[in-house]
Amino acid sequence: MLIRLLLLLRLAFLAALAASAALSGATPLVLSQAMSVNSSAAHFPEGAAAQAVRLPDDWTQSRPRYDGGAWYRVGFDLPGGAPSNEPMALYLARVCGALDVELNGQRNAAPATRNCQQPRWVSLPSPLLKAQGNVLDLRMQASALQRVASRHRVGALSELHIGRDSELAGEHASRLFRTVSGVQIVGASVLLVGCLVLLLYAFHRRETPLLHFGGLLVGWAVVSALAWWPDLPLDSKLVEVLVCSGFAVVAAFAVQFLLSHAGLRSRPISVGLALQLPLVPASLWWADPNRIFAIASAWHALFALEVFATMGLALVITWRRQRDDFVSTLLIVAGTAGVLLFELATQVQLLPAQRVPVLQYAMPLVFFAVGARLVRQFARTLRAAEESRASLENRVKEITADIERNFTQLSELRVEQVTEKERKRIAADLHDDLGAKLLTIVHTSESERISTLAREALEEMRLSVRGLTGKPVRLADALADWRAETVSRLGQANIEADWRGPTEEIEHLLPARAYVQTTRILREAVSNIIKHSGASHCKVRSSVGERDFGMLVQDNGKGIPMELDGKLDRGHGMSSMKHRAKQLQGQCLVESGPGYGTVIRLTLPL
Template identity: 45%
Template sequence: MLKPGADGQRPLWHVLHPARWPLLLACLLVILAALVGLLGSSSTTQGGLTIVQAWAIRSAAPVFPEGTAAQRIELPHTWERGLRDELPMWYRMEFEVPRGGFGPGMPAAYLARVCAQYTVRLNGQYIASRGADPEPRATDCHEPALIDLPPGLLRERGNLLDIQVRALPVRKVASHERAGALSEVRIGAHPALEAERARARALQLGLPLALLALSGVIGAAALVLAVTSKLPYLAYFGAAALGWSVLCALLLGVDLPLPALGVEIVITVLTPPVAVAAILFLLRSCGLRIDWLESSLALQCLFVLLGLAVALPERVYTVAQPWAVILVVELVAALGVFLHRAWHMSRTDFRLATASAGSGALVLAGEWLLSPGPLLLPGKLAISVSVLVMFAGMVWRLQQVQRSALEAAEQARTAAEKRMQEVSTDMEQNYDRMAELRVEQVTAKERKRIAADLHDDLGAKLLTIVHTSESDRISTLAREALEEMRLSVRGLTGKAVQLGDAIGDWRSEIMMRLSQGGVELAWDTPDELLMSERAMSARAYVQTTRILREAVSNVLKHSGASHCQISIRQDHNDFELTIADNGKGIPMEMDGKLDRGHGMSTMKGRAKQLQGQCLVESGPGYGTTIRLTLPL
């Protein structure tokens, strides 16, 4: 439940956020209903009399024993530990009828509390009783009694109201509220007393049992949530809520088909597991799991059983009461630990626990301060209200966590979809690259096959013609075709050529051709370029060679030049080849038509294929200059 650092810096007024208003409103309504019930029960009956003293004596006689020394006592009267006798208790009260009577309606006697069975006699005559079981049972201790007083039996003076109470002594009950007791007796008009009895019954039985039923439903819901949400501490909360519902229902008088002593044993044995479940809920929900402490809590339940085995049947209260005090102290300590850790780890959970404990404390204070008589089962409303507020807060908290988890899951899903789209795009691109690579591999393989065929078949035949032909012209053409074929084969193989080797081949070939044509060659190439290991692709080498050959052919055939200068430079990643002659230049009539003759369009087309450019500068009498620029 608690997460380190969660909500650690939120201000305390954050509890008033509108999202929390429904929870706060529900808490306030429950507290208000409890307080209204408490205030309503404190109203007093007008126009009657209240008897606060009586004569009391232990006796199993069917009527009040006359002539026996009775003890004067104050009402309300509870059978304390000193009253060890299990005989019924007779109470005798004297009263007079007021001069104006008790008001409209039949007179009646109202007993706010009488535990548990009773028989009532008025002036010696039987008028009412409750419970016929020969063994007293603490099943009606929270049920107020209203007994009609027949007018015919009333006297103006010296009326005697005798009440025999049959109940269990303190030593045989699990809680002192279940021992014999008699409240003060109020005598008045039946309608007014009936209204007061209805209010008291609603407060002492109706509202607590309704809250207990709600606590039981909450406990069952918490157990279901523990299974669905896989949060173990919810199981402890559910067990504690269910156990409290059963335990408090038994304390309020819900009977079991067991002997009276058996019911008290069940209450005593059930109390430690309920408290232990609540303690474990508080500890587990704040992230604490101490094995030795949990083992000691489990042993306490066993010690209660062993204590009962030794104390039965006379000392049930002696075992139940000390352990109840110990468990309450442990529960308060566990709540303190929870609040301390929640303050440092999760302010939201701190506020939730504070709201639960605060609402319970407020209701408990109302029970203590506003109750007109002896408090019966303190905390029966407060604990149920605390359970209700805690569960409502936990449900809201789980809803917030679930909402955050859904948002995180949605963000994760969006990120996953985006990543999947990126991966799909990468896969498509990789597939395209692989397809292109495959095409390139197949193309390269086919080029190598064609180059091998040309070299082995056509090259061999051309070489034969060169060496066997008797005609110089045919031999020269065959030699030129052989050189062109070799150049094409080199381009097909795709093998890169080092720049120094390429320059050497070009110089050797151009020098031979120009010397045969009577043209003087000036070759200008830096030494570092001749020694360069920079490579030129096979395609660039082939196209540059063809451009160079075409330019040299133009010099020999059309320019009439006597001198040709060829220079090669490398500027960063650009390769520059310049061919200049001192010939007659391109005639004026060819101005604007350079691309249509002398192979100019072919040279420019080859340069463009290599993302380069081929520029021609010429004029009549000024010779021709061709500049080829290619990226390496």
């Protein structure tokens, strides 16, 4: 009876506080005091010793190591002193555990959820409400710190807000968006970006960082969903194991992404990360239930250490290889480190618990910054690849042109080889057949004229054969042969010959064909002087330049008649001389006038 009396006195005190707040016009009611009993009974244990607790109540402070049920009782009077026509509601900003609500001894339905960040909204039926002396009992079934993987899921109860629906709806909606809806939107965005990155990797299999970054985003979205999902049909311990295992997957993808992005590959690290994935759930599932938090905290510290070490290595590699990207990399690494350190500090109670899930918002911002940087680098790489492809195409065109040119040259060489072979055959036929017959005529003919003509024809044939099959001739030797023949022929015709050539040593070679054609041009010029000019003197000059050589043949004869003026190539073999010079890519010019003699200028390339 004494205990019950003390309980009623405390409830009266709480009701008085609530009434004073109502009289002062403070609506809705904010109840920050409650009587609490550790019990899992179906109703508030009336005979149990209750203690006063302040709200919000954090079980790590008020009942450490306690795992089970706890009842809270508060008393309140309605604002205004009478039930309102507008529906009334109970609003709890944070409840970490299963919640049951009783109003004035009648059970009232409360939304079930495992998400400790989700605010609770409980409608208070008007028929159950009284103007004064209302008793609100709340039973919460929650876990101790030792039995959960994160401090955020330890049993906790916030202040109680009682008021009209219209008064509480705004705050409830705001809290719901900050802690649930906003996290869901961000998580869905991360999942979408992760799927897009993986799809991009499917088209660019060599870009391994895309695979790891996409896996990181998808893994984070799944872990985030496990945190905000209202009521997973799974055992509480299994949920803790899944959440911690999800962080193992996220850490593995984060380490692999940082390594691959830095251009590093380590088989021992890959094997260690792969072995870590099954060890995390196994160590939690078969561990003592009272050691789950300790084991999970050790794993979380190891994950953070792995990520911090890899980020430091990535910074060093970026500084050495890509200093242009160092500042952006440093900012991203600093942001990631800051978020992780903040979360670790919250877990070990160096910082108070935040009203907003900082990790659920901050890490996606880091991911999006990394994604933007990857997109920029990928665009830059794609642009460089396009430039390389264009350069390669130009190079292929150049090589193709070289191949076609070489093929043309080979074809021409083949034609030249076939032509050379045919020339040799013709030369052999001329030498063996026609040469033998001409030589027979020279030695057997009784007519001196026939013998002379046969000897000249034999000499021309030998010259032609030499042009077909002969080797290049030193230009100095060719000039000597031409000089001897010209001076001899002019001397036999009683024409004084004046031959002058270069005095320096000549090293140029003259192709056999050029030698034969030049010989014939010179012979034709000398024959014209002997037969038609009536000259008594002939001057011959030869000169050699770097790329060509020239010959000048000038006589003091009567010149070419007037009737052939303008038509010098029609008589005296002029046409054949010019044609032969043109075949050798040279030129043969004739200058003449009646009484002034004739000048022939021959220029041929070397």
